[in-house]
Amino acid sequence: MTTLFSSDPAVLVLEDGTRHVGRAYGAHGTTLGEVVFATGMTGYQETLTDPSYAGQIVLQTAPHIGNTGMNSEDPESRRIWVSGYIVRDPSRVVSNWRADQSLDDALVNDGVVGISGIDTRAVTRHIRSAGSMRGGIFSGEAAGIDEDEQLRLVREAPEMAGQNLSASVSVSAAEVTPAQGERIGNLAVLDLGVKQATIDNLAARGFEVHVLPQDVTIEGIRAIDPVAVFYSNGPGDPAASGDHVELLRGVLDDGLPFFGICFGNQLLGRALGLDTYKLPFGHRGINQPVLDKQTGRVEITAHNHGFAVKAPLEGSFDSPHGYGRIEVSHVGLNDQVVEGLRALDIPAFSVQYHPEASAGPHDANYLFDRFRDLVLATIAGTAQENNA
Incomplete structure (x- = not known):
């Protein structure tokens, strides 16, 4: 050819x-x-x-x-x-x-x-x-x-700062991908620009993946009786996505486990009460080194983001919006940018990069397993409370 x-x-x-x-x-x-x-x-x-x-x-x-x-x-x-x-x-x-x-x-x-x-x-x-x-x-x-x-x-031409582009990339109606293997339950995925590899990875962990339009309400999420909620990657400025932040606060208030990647990480930060800011030239590519502070392991990761969360890199701190203690879980080693958040008192975490990383690298694919484990632990804890 x-x-x-x-x-x-x-x-x-x-x-x-x-x-x-x-x-x-x-x-x-x-x-x-x-x-x-x-x-x-x-x-x-x-x-x-x-x-x-x-x-x-x-x-x-x-x-x-x-x-x-x-x-x-x-x-x-x-x-x-x-x-x-x-x-x-x-x-x-x-x-x-x-x-x-x-x-x-x-x-x-x-x-x-x-x-x-x-x-x-x-x-x-x-x-x-x-x-x-x-x-x-x-x-x-x-x-x-x-x-x-x-x-x-x-x-x-409009600057990227201040733009909300989610509606231009999101599905217009819900789409469902069946779970593979042992089924855990329904997973609500807010489509802010989700990639097919993300859907495939979540389905492979036993979730029945419901990809929902970006304008879904909290009632719409509750209607599918989800075991957890996932926010995808996507374009635009997180500061211009107030509706998605308020929706996420409703999810956190309901006690549902949450995992967000890329844009979803920025929106979790804002839901917790943190600020976001525009990076000088962003991170884009498949060779970005990131430290997982929980394991001490350095991962080579895939990125595509021009905005980041502002948070202290060391120790834990209180969520300004009352969601308990928070810590930065991952740090970019090129410029010390926040690359992940973990809530210590509620079942929620996020990363700023792409663990699905089609075309590679696959160092961060374990995060889908970490999410699965979090959901199963939350389900088990809820069942134990109901039986008490």
């Missing part, structure tokens, strides 16, 4: 006026979003189909992208979600037996505007220094738009 790329021009414009001229890749036209970089050497299909990347123009730091094409088995959701795509050297040949189409064709089919042939290392170093910023890709005829007009369009 050989791909013939367009020779049409394209330009990447950043909000500080920086410009990089390259070639059109994927769909032609104009796209705007927050420009971020992902450091994974593999797994671009999982990155592209991760709903957490909605609203973002993703730059791959790996220089050669597309050689394994795209297949029908590995998507994490129903479509490609990135707002735009930046690569240095797209592969002209697809050389994997599982491929159904080329990456370029997939981008065209989903209307994703991209650019290739630029110095992605230079862009990455610039973002690391100046921070993530808004940008635009203008390709084909749009590349000929007046430079001042291109910059104006970029600067008028």
Whole structure:
């Protein structure tokens, strides 16, 4: 399978006026979003189909992208979600037996505007220094738009801070995946941009997984008689998701076990009464070292987050909203960012990264087992209280 790329021009414009001229890749036209970089050497299909990347123009730091094409088995959701795509050297040949189409064709089919042939290392170093910023890709005829007009369009695009994007990526109606093996009970999953690998991992632990729309009410959650609640990853600013925070407080008040990942970690922090803040350029990729303070083990983990929870890294502290003692359970070793929270007096914990990590690494997959154990212990404790 050989791909013939367009020779049409394209330009990447950043909000500080920086410009990089390259070639059109994927769909032609104009796209705007927050420009971020992902450091994974593999797994671009999982990155592209991760709903957490909605609203973002993703730059791959790996220089050669597309050689394994795209297949029908590995998507994490129903479509490609990135707002735009930046690569240095797209592969002209697809050389994997599982491929159904080329990456370029997939981008065209989903209307994703991209650019290739630029110095992605230079862009990455610039973002690391100046921070993530808004940008635009203008390709084909749009590349000929007046430079001042291109910059104006970029600067008028919404910033990621303050955006609530959950409705754009969530399911519109509940979807159920049966439990595998011995069934534990119904699990309510709030879909803020959930990945298929997460659903599969939860079902493999004995949960009947009910993926619920992001606007579900506490009554809607109670209606499925869940044994626990899970908040997924997703795009946007946690400070703009007040309804999801209030819903989670209702879950915690009901005493249901809770596990959140990525965006779910930030929302647990806010439900407990903690603040969140925007990182300079975020964590994105599959090679982020994290310390599990409970075991002392360092894990290599998959990340995609531009916001983080603000909390003391050492010792326990009281939840400002009255949920007992809390501790930071995981810490990012590159920059000491909070990567996990654990409630000591209620059955709730969360991590800032992706334990499902399709394409790898799998160091953190044990967290699904930890959640299963928490739910079983809570069920056993409730039964013991009822029999007392």
